[in-house]
Amino acid sequence: MPSRRTVLAAAAGVSAALALGTTAYAGTPDDKKLRSLISRMTLPEKVGQLFVMRVYGHSATAPDQADIDANLKEIGVRTAAELIARYHVGGIIYFTWAHNTRDPHQIADLSNGIQKASLEQPRGLPVLISTDQEHGIVCRVGAPATLLPGAMAVGAGGSRKDARTLGRIAGQELRAIGIRQNYSPVADVNVNPANPVIGVRSFGSEADAVAGLVASEVAGYQGAKVAATAKHFPGHGDTAVDSHYGFPVITHTREVWEELDAVPFRAAIRAGIDSIMTAHIQFPALDDSGDPATLSSPILTGILREELGYDGVVVTDSLGMEGVRTKYGDDRVPVLALKAGVDQLLNPPNLDVAWKAVVKAVEDGELTEARLDESLLRILRLKAKLRLFDAPYVSQGGVTRTVGIPAHLAEADRIAERTTTLLVNDGPLLPLSAREHPKLLVVGADPASPSGTTGPPTGVLAAALTALGFTATALSTGTAPSAATIARAVAAAQDADAVIVGTYNVTATNSQKTLVEQLTATGKPVVAVAIRNPYDVAQLPTVPACLAAYSWTDVELRAAARVIAGRVEPRGKLPVPVQRADDPTRVLYPVGFGLSYE
Template sequence: MHHSSTNSTGNTARPSRRTVLAATAGVTAALAVGGTAQAAPLDDSKLRGLISRMTLEEKVGQLFVMRVYGHSATAPDQADVDANLKEIGVRSPAELIAKYRVGGIIYFTWAHNTRDPHQIADLSNGIQKASLELPRGLPVLISTDQEHGIVARVGKPATLFPGAMAIGAGGSRSDARTFGRIAGRELHAMGIRQDYAPVADVNVNPANPVIGVRSFGSDPEAVAELVAAEVTGFQASGVSATAKHFPGHGDTETDSHYGFPVITHTRGQWDALDAPPFRAAIAAGIDSIMTAHIMVPALDDSGDPATLSRPILTGILREELGYDGVVVTDSLGMQGVRTKYGDDRVPVLALKAGVDQLLNPPNLDIAWNAVLTAVRTGELTEERLDESILRVLRMKAKLGLFEDAYVSHGGVDRAVGVRQHLIAADRIAERTTTLLVNEGGLLPLAPSEHGKLLVVGADPASPSGTTGPPTGVLAAALTGLGFTATALSTGTAPSSATIARAVAAAQDADAVVVATYNVTASSSQKSLVRELRATGKPVVAVAVRNPYDVAHLPDVPAFLASYSWTDVEVRAAARVIAGRVAPRGKLPVPVQRADDPAQVLYPVGHGLTY
């Protein structure tokens, strides 16, 4: 583990509170009446005074939230130095801040920002120190995508919770609020103060390739309630939640990372289907809202993505919905926002549309200079920049960053992955596991009758919430519950030889558990299940992502949905299979028939128990 520096008590060396206050030009005193920034009335006049002392270059920098490679602010590994030089033209996070004065940094696993909690805390402190020690230095807003479920940038030993669709299956606002409070507390302890969660998209399209189980479900009002509860939990922990992706990415068959989706909802459909969760988030006091790189002709017929649409971001979000918090773009490196305009035009058009934070442009130098030039040529006014900077600084002030931007190893140890948090995640996961089929009361399995289990199936790439492939985690969990379970990974597209190997292994088992992943009409996973069924052994299927798999496997006698293949959900499914807990989840989306999608096979609210 890298430590930037530690004292004898094991806490990260951190500047004194007095140093932070001095570095922020005394603005804290104006904000922190009564001892904490959050308790104080926000004094816009003091923040405007801060803005008035900034150079134009510093103002432009405040609008950007940028990726940067490395586990350390000042001494990244050589491979990360090389990546930074190639993509950004700097060597380290500290150099990025010094050169561009960015207002925010986003952490990614693949950028090597999130090795372990102490390292993350050290990196956060190093970033804050690098910024606060500059002339007119400001605290940095550090963010990440910690949705939980299949999208989590901070892995174990942090507490990992079920994802949104699982929470939707549990249907508990209390659980959603608890999840947000605990997840927020852990992020806060590591210096991450803005989380790009929750997903407020209503997943009304089963073919949606990018949202799916990241959504709470298909019912707008149910999604709205859970979004508001999660927002309340996060923000009670001093972390700004971010509802995404406005105006709603739930009904698309195109992934905006790679293409430009078009949403064909009418204005009336948008009001009824897509808007309620965002309205609920705003009513709950959400600090930030993320835009979607999608076209919604009913809201803006110009052909522009919502991220660059003034009618959508200013006309609807600001003026109609009355939102005056921070608007952040989705990543500007995604194809959905780059299809129509060049990388130099996108940030300027986003600001003209009403955006405040420009997230992760593919080339920061091009984007930063484009905004600078737009102000110097009069396309953008400095007053327009000041509006956005004021919103960003308000959020930083609300989070207490002007008062104390630093964290400690002791704070990490008291919050991250502590026993009571892990227990809470397990209990919530148990309330989300959904039993869709249980012919003849096959489940729960008993070790006395089905002592030897074979666990086969898909082992998709592991997100941060996993210790290994789901077949292995499931087998280990079942073995711990009194069975003798053997794992055999057959992949997401098993070959005939792999299927034959699984069938041979099944001969020695009393029952077979199959992990399924995104089964389609042509998937060879269907052949795997069919041939395992032909052995005469009892077969239990667990959909480790989309519950829609059940429509393609009509002959499976027992079928569970876990909504993700992260450890917390897979282990909960094992406890349900073993009868240690009863399944309580209810489908938050309808499952349509595979042979006739106009017909519903299992409606919203379906879920068996025992």
């Protein structure tokens, strides 16, 4: 971590060079001074400021050798400091898989190292550090930071106050470790149960409900001085294709878009959203060219800028995703995105190709420097609003005082308790009593855990139930249990008083369905807990009790355990409808459905 003297000297140098002084977050940055700064920048510096890039390693200057090798292979530099020196990047995105997020104190050191490396460059501009901290199934910063319920769980809770509290807590902790832009909340309205990429990352299927929760989270994040990002414009909620691997097409009419997809984005704009992320989807009713929205001037300039009146930062989704690479090469994508109205170019697969392509487009006259200056002004305004010019560094003391503190952890548990949804309770079977059912078997799917969970979901749930007075044993059966695995689970159930089954996206042909059926056939009480999509219940007609937890993170599994044990009431209500398995045109459980113990 830089010394206090280095920090103060660098920060003073930036303030003097820019003559910006202290810019309060709620104030209006001085455009005249920002334009003066832009006028002194070279073309390579301007182009670099438009890119937000990944980089491997836990340190800006001394990453592990494996991370140095990965950086050399993918980017052609050894470290984050070299990345900044060569390409003048204006933003860096943190990923768990890039080894950026080991623990909060390390992240703070990395953030300070990145800022120091950039501030020591001739132009001395601070870096806007970002990440995807949606909570629920998408988290980059894990425990001991506070992990909160994901969007659909919050939708099941239905509390705008909880959504705002979530944004405030998450924002305070992100800011403490140097992350000033979060790619959250998801503003997509998930109307397609087959959606493979959004699903529980959405607040739900009702546009107005989603809009209210989106606006509340925006207020929470931005009140904590972290830029929120509504995504994925113009709406990714009705796809059956994952844009990471394919090119989805949205078939909504313009009228449907106005009444459904647009509503949360309008709410985010009214709430003063700092940034909006584009979707790599084709939306013929909005642009019939066949281009993805990320590269569409009619969508980004015509609709987002001109019709919706948005003048904040527009950031692409990752440019390494297949949805944006299907039609054009990696050299054309960044140029076309800028021509469409984008400001920040996120994570291109080959930065050198993308960076040089933008430089060449300006030199050839396809793009003007004036066009780049428009985006630079928006980006620098945001950096000034976030006080990056006069307060670019964070402190280890601030991490200790803010990240994962007891008050935040307790609030996360309280929010989660209001989200668990009881869908089936024949008998009623629930709540279970440790006196009547002392021995529990916890089986089920153990998908790859989001960052920060303490172990496989079966183990986390078993530990939570044991802490509540049961004796719970965990047995992982996976997302596609074999006949032999099912037989082991059935045999283990003979020694249990009740069985808890964690299910993960059950389909008509998935062997998880067979597992639940055979466990139910033993005559033992069986409780299914859907640990991702709530639609599992439609495939489990024989199960006597079923809960929707909406995620397999610790906070949501602990809440489900407390509901199972009767320590709290199930309060969640479905934020999406569940269709019948035998006739998807008919609704089995409507929006707002949820049982209680009363």
